[in-house]
Amino acid sequence: MNTNIQISLDEQLWSDMVRLGKPLGLEPAQVVQQALLGWLSQHNGQRFEQGWIATLKQNPDEASRAEDWLKARDGLEG
Numbered sequence: 421m422n423t424n425i426q427i428s429l430d431e432q433l434w435s436d437m438v439r440l441g442k443p444l445g446l447e448p449a450q451v452v453q454q455a456l457l458g459w460l461s462q463h464n465g466q467r468f469e470q471g472w473i474a475t476l477k478q479n480p481d482e483a484s485r486a487e488d489w490l491k492a493r494d495g496l497e498g
Contacts, residue, residue: 427452468492 429437434448441451472492 437448437451441448446454472489
């Protein structure tokens with residue numbers, strides 16, 4: 421299912437988006453979608469890091485937990 425949204429962009433942002441997207445064959449909507457996906461990915465990574473830091477503060481890391489870190493990291497990248 422696709423959902424349409426309406427946003428307002430200032431002239432400079434619109435111009436930059438069209439100028440940079442056109443050589444890549446991207447329509448403005450595709451540029452916005454890619455930007456949103458990038459923002460969501462960054463947000464999810466930050467949330468993971470904050471959770472991991474909070475956990476480490478409660479339970480200081482031990483060498484034996486290195487495997488836990490690798491599993492968690494691989495789950496985030498997958």
